[in-house]
Amino acid sequence: MTYPTVIFQITAIGKNPRALAESAHSVLHWMRGTPRLAFRGQVWLVIEPKGYATNPALYEGLRAEGCRLMVVPPEYTTPLGAHGKARALQYAVEQRQALRISTADTWVYHQDEETCVGEDTLRGISEFIEEGRYQVGVGIILYPIDWAGTPSHVQELTRSYDDYRVLDSMTMPGNPTSGVHGSHILVRSDLEDDVGWDSIGYEPAEDLTFEIRLRRKFGAVFGVLKGFAYEKGAFSLGDQLRQRRRWMHGVLHALRHTHELPAKRRLTLTYSALSWFSALPSIAILLAGLELRYGPLLLVSGVFTGFIWISMVTGYLEGYRMHSEYIQLHISRTRFVLHAIVGALVDVLAPWYALASQPSLGDFIPKERPYCQISPTPIPTAAPA
């Protein structure tokens, strides 16, 4: 047995350099501050040239601090011609293959640009690798960073509580409720590099396709990854809407174009999309009920109404409690309820908005506050790799 290596891979456009730097620093900080870890750590930053151009000095600083900086060359193409994040992820796969580290001794921990780790994350990774039962680990993500109590931030709290469902689903055969994560996921490199991230054109939800491929080829390799990851929610309702739209585009894209999707999984994925789509008509029908009379059928549908309402309220309440150790700002109950309603309405609208619009590579969600905007600088002629 040798010490395995964990690559903390932050794959992003790179247009949120400060958020990205904070993520990288969180790894460096806790790698140094957490003894008894049974792995070696490396930080890989895989970014696009236009992201690098926003703050070359910062990226070079990160390189000097020990991070491996990879700017995906503009001329790089994958065999299938992937665009967007899938292309960058495939580039990292090929780099590992070139370095001959696509082995069972190398693990890749995927981070978004705002995914910070904590002591618990590193301990969780260490335990997961030492136990050696599974080859892919998924965990719960909290959203406490820069939490400001806005509607989009309140809505994000429910995602953490929902992660219990996601984890249970992902670790069950067939992923019955179609849970998936693109960050805070630990994958053994030989598995990841085998299935790869390559896809035809733009893949709005590359993580979903990746999970489908992994499951199809390797079966029940998913286990619970202990420890949280720490991210930040969308800053505005517009960002929240665009983010959710991208998710729905991902689901629809997978249903239409992913041929590896087994029939059973296609069914569950369709159902989960349908559930989401049903939210808006549900509200419309509820409001229409003030005028229309639905009659005795309510004796059937009303049986479950209480359960659905309470489940939704529990999501907010427990989500908030899960964050209470971490968020500094506490808002009044009235404000919380109002923001929850507004945030929920955006989520209700999102799938229909996705139907009415096209997937776009421009679905870039800012993760830095507006006053942190950085003026762009020219792209260097020779992008460092």
Added chain:
Amino acid sequence: MSEPTDPTSFRSPPDASGATATEEAIDPTWNDPVKVLDELARVDAELRPRRPRSGASVPRPEPVAAAVYSEDPTPAETELSPHLEERLELASASLVQMGAGLRAIDDQWRELRAAADRLEEQMEGAAKEMEFLRERAGTMPAGAAARGPLSSAAEALAARSAAHQLPVDAPYGQFTADRYRRTVDAVKDRRRSMAAWTIGLAVAISGALLTFTYLAHEGTPPLWLALLPLVWLIPVPFFLVSFLATQRLVSQNALDLAGGS
């Protein structure tokens, strides 16, 4: 005209007529203690009446002319000290210099303290690391163990230098294993009550809705209208499975981190 190069020399201020009294010569009396004291006394007397005073009990100071020039003042006594401006400037400069020096000392002291804290922290970490390696002796190759968690000497060096640059008050500093354990344990502790409340309130709300519906005695609507509320049933399986999945995962203690730090 050349400037005096002797650091002890200085240019005298212009006299009352505007001309420079001793343009290049060194004033032989400027460092005479008695003269300086006399001068300070004169400056003090001149400045005292101008100082603002507060409080009703303090008597109003006499006018400057009455206090200082009451007895046939000579020109030498009425004019300001020729050295006052320079001395005040020198004193002020010295104060600024002392302030800067103190700030530098404070900064260095802080850095030293931070370095000492880091040293202590890393020594504790090293002790734990040694213990960890001893526990795994025989399962880990010596080379791998000695290298530690960073993959190369260069990276270790870079990380060490980075240790001085990482902000200590960054949000991620609070993401500790203890907080994680408290959060996960709290969810675990609430599992049964959460389930009880969910089921209890769901039954209560649904019961109330069904009662209202039953008491309304509404007639059968057209089929298209009656089917609309079925849309509400679409997410029911999803919520049921979510509830069961959460209960199952929490009850399995699947998120419990082993041991302490």
